[in-house]
Amino acid sequence: MKKYFLPLFVMALLAVGFSSCKPDEEIYNPTCKISKIWYLSDVGEPNEVYIYDEKTKDLDKIIVDSVYSFDFTYEKDHSIKQIVHVGKNYTEQIDFQTTDRLVDKMTYSIDGEVRLEYTFHRNENKKDKAYQRIESIDVMYDVAFYEQYFDDISNKIKRHPLYDKIIGDYEQIAKIVAARQTKDLVMYSVKRFTYDPGKHKKYENLSQYVEEFPREKTTITHTYQYDLNAYNPFYGLPFAYADIAGYYKNLKVAEHIEEVVAGSAPKVTDITYDYSGMHYMNDKGYPRQFVTRSTGTNNIPRYTYILYKK
Numbered sequence: 001m002k003k004y005f006l007p008l009f010v011m012a013l014l015a016v017g018f019s020s021c022k023p024d025e026e027i028y029n030p031t032c033k034i035s036k037i038w039y040l041s042d043v044g045e046p047n048e049v050y051i052y053d054e055k056t057k058d059l060d061k062i063i064v065d066s067v068y069s070f071d072f073t074y075e076k077d078h079s080i081k082q083i084v085h086v087g088k089n090y091t092e093q094i095d096f097q098t099t100d101r102l103v104d105k106m107t108y109s110i111d112g113e114v115r116l117e118y119t120f121h122r123n124e125n126k127k128d129k130a131y132q133r134i135e136s137i138d139v140m141y142d143v144a145f146y147e148q149y150f151d152d153i154s155n156k157i158k159r160h161p162l163y164d165k166i167i168g169d170y171e172q173i174a175k176i177v178a179a180r181q182t183k184d185l186v187m188y189s190v191k192r193f194t195y196d197p198g199k200h201k202k203y204e205n206l207s208q209y210v211e212e213f214p215r216e217k218t219t220i221t222h223t224y225q226y227d228l229n230a231y232n233p234f235y236g237l238p239f240a241y242a243d244i245a246g247y248y249k250n251l252k253v254a255e256h257i258e259e260v261v262a263g264s265a266p267k268v269t270d271i272t273y274d275y276s277g278m279h280y281m282n283d284k285g286y287p288r289q290f291v292t293r294s295t296g297t298n299n300i301p302r303y304t305y306i307l308y309k310k
Contacts, residue, residue, distance in 0.1 A: 027078050027101060028059055032286045032308040034233055042289070042305035052309070068161045077101055085162035092162035102132065108167055110160075115145040116167065134193055134247070139211075141173060141187040149174035179261075180216050189213045193247070196226075204249035217262035225254040230275065231285045233306055251275060251287060270295045282308065 036046035051061040058078055062070045073082045079101040085092040090111050097105040108116040119138040149170060164170060177187060194208040209222040230251040255271040274291040275281070282288055292302040 029057070030233070030235060032233060032282065032284050034306060035309045036307040038305040040303055046307075062165075064161060064165060068165075070162055070166070079103075083162065083166065087161075092160065094162070094166065108163060110145075115142045115163075116140070133195055136193065137191040139189045139191060141177070141189070143177055143185050143187050146170070146174040146177040146187075150178060176213060176216055176218055182215055184215075187213065188215070193244075206244060206248050209244055218260070220257065220259045223256045224248070224252055226250040227253050227275070229285065230281060230287065233286045233308070251290075268295075 033052065034050045036050070037048040038044075039047050045066055047065055049063040050059060051063070052058065053060045056074070056078065058074055059072055061072065064070070068085060068087075071084050071086075072080065073084075075081050075098065079098040080096050080103070081098075082096065083094040093109050093112075095107045095109070096103055102120075102122065104120055106118045107114055117140045120134055121136045121138070122132045123135050124132060160170065180187065189211055191209065191211045193206060193210075196205045196207040205226050206224055208224070210219065212219045226248065228250050232245065232248055232251055234245045235247075235249050252273050253275075254273070257269040257271070259267040259269075271292065271294045274293065275287050275289070280287060280289050286308065287306060289303065289305045292304070
C-alpha cells in the first residue's frame with residue numbers, strides 16, 4: 001500500500017499518443033518523461049532525479065535526496081528485470097518475472113532474504129486481450145520484517161529506502177502485523193482492482209482498489225475520482241515500480257479510504273489533489289505542480305513540483 005500522497009514511480013500504458021508501446025505492454029514511454037521531483041518546495045536540490053539510458057531511453061536510475069541510488073535493469077524486450085539499492089550495510093533488491101512485457105511476480109529481498117512477494121492475476125479470459133489488466137494480486141508478507149518496525153521506528157526510512165519509495169506503506173502493514181492474534185511467520189492479503197470503463201471502454205482509470213487481510217479480518221478500500229482532461233505523469237510504468245499510480249491515465253482529484261477491522265467502526269480518510277496555480281500544467285496536459293490534502297491527523301498540505309525532460 002502506498003502512502004496517501006501521489007505515488008512516486010508508476011504508470012500503465014494505453015494510449016492515444018501517450019506511448020509508442022502497445023496497450024498490453026507495461027513499458028514506461030510517456031510523452032513527457034519525468035526529470036526531477038521536489039516535495040514541499042521547488043527551490044534547492046530535487047528530492048528525486050530520474051536518469052535515462054541515452055541509447056535505449058529506458059529509466060536507468062533514480063537518485064533520492066542526493067543520497068540513495070535505485071538502479072534498474074531490463075530484459076531484451078525492455079520489460080523490467082530488477083531494481084537494486086546498495087546501502088552501506090545491506091543490499092535491497094526487487095526481482096521481476098514477466099511474460100509478454102507484463103509482470104507476473106515481484107519479490108523484494110534484503111541481502112538475498114525474501115521479505116515480500118507479489119503474484120499477479122490478470123483478466124486473460126476477457127474478449128479484448130489487448131487491454132489485459134491486473135484483477136488481483138496475492139501478497140505474502142514476512143512477519144519478522146514488519147515486527148522490527150516498532151523496535152526502531154525512527155530509522156525505518158534510513159534502513160529501507162527502496163521499500164519505502166517503491167513498494168509501500170511500511171507503517172500501516174506493521175500495525176496490522178502487531179495487532180494480529182496468530183503466530184504465523186507469513187501474513188497473506190489479496191488486492192482486488194476495479195476499473196472505470198471510460199468513454200471508449202479502454203479501462204484507463206482505476207475506480208476502486210481493495211486490499212483484504214482474511215485472517216486479520218481487515219479490509220482497506222480506496223475509491224477514486226479523476227480529471228479526464230489532465231494526465232498522470234507516472235502512467236506507463238508497471239505496478240511493481242510504484243503500486244497503483246501506473247494504472248490510471250488521468251490525474252486523481254479525490255480519494256476516499258475506508259479501513260474496516262471486524263468489530264470496530266470504519267476509519268475514514270478523504271484526500272484531495274489540487275492542481276490549480278500559475279503554470280500548473282504544461283502544454284501536454286501534465287502537471288508541473290499539485291497540492292495533496294488529507295482529512296484526519298495528516299491534513300497538512302503537501303506540495304509537489306515536477307520537471308520534465310525536454
